[in-house]
Amino acid sequence: MTTEHHLVVITGANRGFGASAAHSYVAHSGAQKVSFVLVGRNQEGLQSVLDSLHSSKHQVQVKGTVVADVDLAQVDQLDENLLRIEEAISAIRADSLQSQVVTKSVLINNAGSLGDLSKTAKEFSWQETRAYMDFNVASFVGLTSTFIKGTQAAFPKEQFPNHKTVIVSISSLLAVQAFSNWGLYAAGKAARDRFLGVIALEEKDNNVKTLNYAPGPLDNEMQADVRRTLGDKEQLEIYDGMHKSGSLVKMDDSSRKLVLLLTKDTFESGAHIDFYDEEK
Numbered sequence: 251m252t253t254e255h256h257l258v259v260i261t262g263a264n265r266g267f268g269a270s271a272a273h274s275y276v277a278h279s280g281a282q283k284v285s286f287v288l289v290g291r292n293q294e295g296l297q298s299v300l301d302s303l304h305s306s307k308h309q310v311q312v313k314g315t316v317v318a319d320v321d322l323a324q325v326d327q328l329d330e331n332l333l334r335i336e337e338a339i340s341a342i343r344a345d346s347l348q349s350q351v352v353t354k355s356v357l358i359n360n361a362g363s364l365g366d367l368s369k370t371a372k373e374f375s376w377q378e379t380r381a382y383m384d385f386n387v388a389s390f391v392g393l394t395s396t397f398i399k400g401t402q403a404a405f406p407k408e409q410f411p412n413h414k415t416v417i418v419s420i421s422s423l424l425a426v427q428a429f430s431n432w433g434l435y436a437a438g439k440a441a442r443d444r445f446l447g448v449i450a451l452e453e454k455d456n457n458v459k460t461l462n463y464a465p466g467p468l469d470n471e472m473q474a475d476v477r478r479t480l481g482d483k484e485q486l487e488i489y490d491g492m493h494k495s496g497s498l499v500k501m502d503d504s505s506r507k508l509v510l511l512l513t514k515d516t517f518e519s520g521a522h523i524d525f526y527d528e529e530k
């Protein structure tokens with residue numbers, strides 16, 4: 251029986267949902283071996299997440315590396331940073347060819363920002379729009395494309411017909427439904443969703459699947475920022491109420507659902523699936 255060895259790249263893995271997704275991957279993916287590439291700005295935070303994954307009590311062999319000082323908003327440094335990420339991935343792939351070959355390559359595009367939620371759409375300047383899209387869309391496209399090309403070069407389908415590639419965007423309800431004051435965030439998430447929809451079609455014969463996963467309103471720092479900055483009173487009351495009643499979604503519950511979707515692998519490629527969606 252082949253060992254399931256998954257290579258898992260996560261952006262913004264030092265805290266929040268990214269860190270939670272890494273832990274859930276070890277706990278629920280069913281892989282015997284998981285090799286992580288944790289990407290982000292904060293070396294210490296990434297290393298501490300990797301250390302805690304190493305000491306996980308699950309019967310999973312965990313390996314990994316961090317690629318720190320990667321600011322995905324700085325597109326003038328993007329080529330250099332993509333190269334550093336690709337080198338870290340290549341080292342794991344090369345190593346795996348000597349022993350337990352990578353059977354699945356997963357990219358979780360998790361890092362993201364809110365934009366200024368105090369503003370309505372007509373208040374956004376093109377300059378802040380461009381800066382927002384550089385991080386949330388352009389760097390996402392750059393990393394996704396580099397990852398697919400690198401994976402296909404390393405594991406040509408003629409030689410590795412069973413190797414699977416999965417690209418995830420951590421999405422939002424805002425990708426499919428408009429709410430006031432979320433102009434940049436909604437536009438960015440919608441663009442990412444559609445981009446992965448196109449990849450799903452283009453790569454369907456190449457063992458590549460894509461998934462847009464909306465994790466629900468999470469009980470975390472980003473939600474606290476929403477409550478501090480959102481300009482729309484009606485929504486603010488809803489989020490405040492959810493916070494006070496303890497009904498915000500726990501990060502580990504949501505990341506478990508994501509990993510179980512990936513493990514079951516019955517989702518339609520390119521789909522948008524929300525934490526609250528019924529299992530099909």
Ligand SMILES: NC(=O)c1ccc[n+]([C@@H]2O[C@H](COP(=O)([O-])OP(=O)(O)OC[C@H]3O[C@@H](n4cnc5c(N)ncnc54)[C@H](OP(=O)(O)O)[C@@H]3O)[C@@H](O)[C@H]2O)c1
Pocket residue numbers: 261262263264265266267268290291292320321322323324359360361362363385420421422423464465466467468469470471472473
């Ligand atoms: N929180 C929610 O309720 C919610 C709901 C729906 C969707 N989401 C989505 O879930 C994903 C994760 O968000 P979260 O809730 O975990 O938010 P978070 O706690 O604010 O974490 C954001 C992550 O992105 C990283 N990041 C921010 N700016 C970056 C940059 N310029 N370059 C590289 N990394 C950067 C952060 O790293 P630093 O520590 O360096 O800042 C952090 O690791 C996001 O895509 C978000 O849109 C969240």
